[in-house]
Amino acid sequence: MIELFHEPRYNFIGKRKWAYIVSIAITLIALLSLATKGLHYDIDFTGGTLVQVRFEQPPSVAAIRAGLTRIKLGESIIQQFGDPREYIIRMPLTSTTSEELAKRMEAALKQESSLGSFEIRRVEFVGPQVGKELQWQAVQAVFVGLVGILLYIALRFDLKGGVAAVVAVFHDVLVCLGAISLTGREFSLPVLAALLTIIGFSVNDTIVAYDRLRENRGKFVPKGKTFAEQMNDAVNQTLSRTVLTSLTVFLSAAILLFFGGKTLEDFAFVLFVGVITGTYSTTYVAAALVVDWTRYVEGRVGRGKKAVAKA
C-alpha cells in the first residue's frame, strides 16, 4: 500500500499566526498589482473587435502594423497566438461596424506584400452595450456564487464556518486575480469561468475539513482537547485526501495548461494557481479563522462566567 502520509500529526493550526502573515502578504501583493498594473480586460468586457489571422509564412509584426496604420488602426494590439504564423489583432471600439472593420483590415493587410497570403480564422466583435452587461454579469456571478456558498454552509454547518469559507474563497479569487495581473494575462470570459470553478473547488476542500470536524465532535465530546486541536485533527485526518485530490486536479490543470492550446491557456493558468491557493486557504484561512473566532467567543463567555462568580 502506497501511502503519502501515515497517520499524519502535523501541527498546522498551531502555526496559523505565520500563515496569517503569509496570506496577508500575498493578498497585499495581489492588491498592489491590481492597483498598479491593473487587469487587462478582454474585448468580452471592454467591447471591441478581435481578429485572428494565420499567415502562410511567419510575418513581421512591423509589417502587420504598417498595414493597419494605413487604415488608422496602428494602435491595435498585435499578439502572436501559439503558432508563430498565427496572430491576434485587437482593435478598440470604433464607429465602424464589425463587418466593415474586418473587411477593411483584410484589404489593408493584402496591400502589405511582404505578409504573403493569409486566412482570417476568427472574428469577434463585442459592442459596448454587451461588454458592459458582461462586466456586470461577471461581478454578479461571483457575488451570487459567494452568497450561495455562504448560505449553504451556514445551513449545513454554522455561520462562523460559512463566513470563514467565504473569506477563504475571497482570498483565492484575489490571489488568482493578482496572478493574472502580475503575468499580464487577459481577463476574459473563460478566465471568469475558471475563477468560478476555483470558488467551487476551494469550498469543496473546506467542506471536507468541516465535515470531518463535525463528525468527530458528534461521536464523542473530546476531553482535554481544545477546539484548535480538534480542528487540527480534522485537517490531519483529511490531509491525504486533500493532497491527493489537489494533485489530480492540479495534474488535469497542468495538462490543460501545457497541451490545451492557446485558447485554453489562460483558463488553465487560473485553475493551476487556484488549486494551490484553494488547498492552502482551506487550512490556513478557513479553518484558522474558525478556530480564532471560536476562541474569541469562548474567551468572552469565560470572562463572563468569572465575572458572575466574583459577584
Next chain:
Amino acid sequence: MPRRLWFRIGLVSVVIAISLFYLYPPKKRINLGLDLQGGIHLVLGVEADKFVASQTERAAEDFKNGLERKGVGVRKVASEGLGRVAVELANPTNLNDALTVAAEFSTFDVTNRDDKAGRFTLAMRERQITQLRDDAVRQGVETIRNRVDQFGVAEPTITRQGSDRILIQLPGVQDPERAKALIGKTALLEFKLLDEQTPVEQALAGRVPETSEILYQRIVDKDSKAERKQPYVVQKRTLLTGAELTRAEVQADPNSPGNWQVAIEFTATGARIFGDVTEQNVGRRLAIILDGNLYSAPRINERIPGGRAVITGQFSVDEARDLAIVLRAGALPAPVTILEERTVGPSLGADSIRQGMIAILGSAAAVVVFMLLYYRLSGLIADVALVLNLMILLASMAAFGATLTLPGIAGIALTIGMAVDTNILIFERIREELRVGKSPRSAIEAGFHRALRTIIDTHLTVMVTAAILYNFGTGPVKGFAVSLFVGLAASLFTAYFFTRLLFDLVYVGRRKVESVSI
C-alpha cells in the same frame, strides 16, 4: 446474492444501455459548438422604437386622410416623440369632427386638448407601444429565419434573447460577410416619385422642399472599380412597398452584360396600386429605393398592368440572389444592429477539437495511471467508474441536445479531476477504517457510509456554483457550466451506485475476505 444487489446491477445496466443508445453514433449525437465546427454567432439588437415610430407615422397619414374625407382642414398633422401625433386644425370650430375621426383610432388617446386653438395630441397607448415593440422583435425573428432558410444553412439557431435581441447561430457558414449582409439588411423596398421640379444643385445647397429629400445612387465604374454617389431629389411619399410582393427572381440584365437583375411580381393589391400609380404618372420618373439607397429611376412610359417590375443596379450573381432572398422573405419591421459577433473559421475549429481531445485524453490518462498505481485493484474500479462517468456525461449532453464547446471540453477535463476526488474520499476513508482494525467488509461498509455525506456536500456546493454560472453566464461560460453540472451529477451517481456495486461484487459476494486491495 441479496435482492438489493440485483436491483443495483439492473439500475446500472439500464443507465449504461441508455447512455450507449444516446451516444451511438457519436459523430452525429454530440452537437458541436460554433467554436469547434466553425460558424457565426450573432447577437442583433432590434431598434424596436423605430417600428413604433413608423407605425405612428402611418397612423398620422391615415388620420390626415380621414380628416380630408370629412372636409376638415388641417394646419399640421405630424408625429412628434414616440407614439405621439400633434394635430392642429385650420379652424378650431371643426374640433368635434376631428375628434370623431380620432375616435376611430382605438389604440390612441386624445391628450393635450386645446379647444380654443384647435390643437390636440394623439398619444399611442402604453400597451400598444409595448405590443408593437414585441411585434417588431417577433417579426424580425421570423423574417430572419425565412432568409436563413432560403440561404441554405444546415441547423441554424435563430431565437429571441431578452426583450429586444435576436440570437443567431449559423454553423459551418463559409462566407460570413455575405451571411451577415443577408441577415442584417432591413430590405425595405419602396417606390417613390422623383421630384423633378427641384434641381439637384438647389437641393444640395440646402433648399429642399419639405415634401422631398435627397437620396443617393451608388455607381461603380466598371474599369477603375471606383465608387461614386449620384444624388437625386425624391418625393418623401411612399407609393408602394415591398410588402406587396409575391415573387423575386434573378435574371441576367439584358442591357448590361455580366450583370444581373432581380425581377419582382406584386400581389393582386400591389399590382392594382402599381397600375394606378403608373397610369397617373406617365412621363414622370419612378425611383426604386432599397433601404434608403436609390437603385434606379426609370421613366414611366405608359400604365404598367400585371404588376411586374425589375430592379437593376450592377449586381453580381450572388448579390442579385441575396437581394431576391431578402425581398421574398420580406423587410425587417425595424432596423437591426450587430451587438456581438463571433465568427470562427472551420480550420480553427478543427484545431480546437484536436487540442481539446489531447487535453481530455491526457488528463484522463494521467489520472487513470495515478489511481491504478496508488490504489491498485480499487484504483481499477475507480478507473472503470471514471469511464462510465464520461459516458453518462456525454450521453446526457446528447440527450438534452446540449452543445459541446471548447470551454465545455475544459469543463469535462475538470470533471475528470473532481470525479476522482469522490473515489479518493471513499478510499481514504476505507483505509482509515482498516487501520483501526475493522474487517475488510465492515471497513468498506463504513468507508462508503461515512464518505457519502461529505461527497454530497461537496458535489452540491459545486453544482450550486455551476447553476449560478449557467444563469449568469453567456455563450462560452454557459457551455462550461453545463458540462460541469452534468459531470458532477454523473459523478454522484457513479460514486454511489457504480463504485459501490463493483466493491460489493468483488468483496461482499465472497464468503471470506482476507484483505482489500486499496
